[in-house]
Amino acid sequence: MAKNKRGKSLWTLPSRGRGTCPVCGSTRIKLLYTKTTSSGQPLKVCKKCFNATQARIDAAQTVV
Template identity: 45%
Template sequence: MSKAHRGSGIRNEEVKGGRGECPVCKRTGVKVLYEVTIDGEKAKVCKPCNAHLKAVASK
């Protein structure tokens, strides 16, 4: 099983090992690793927001 969003896989991210502010829920200090398209622009969001956006898109 892949572990791309843990440990050594996220050390190469731009800022603070993949941590930052989620543009959807505005939480800070969370891992923003999941790239999604929001209003025509690509943004990186946290895991709960990624799951929510996928659930909304599938309906």
């Protein structure tokens, strides 16, 4: 059977959930995963960077 609702929630997000990942710098990639920095601020990252070390997440927060 077809899966009619797959990805439907992405249409409500700005730019369809796509952007530039602050950790790796990939452009036009889906930013669906939330990581928190050491200061407690949420940061949206891509699937590749979801398992990144906390040091890389904190370094990306200072750049943004």
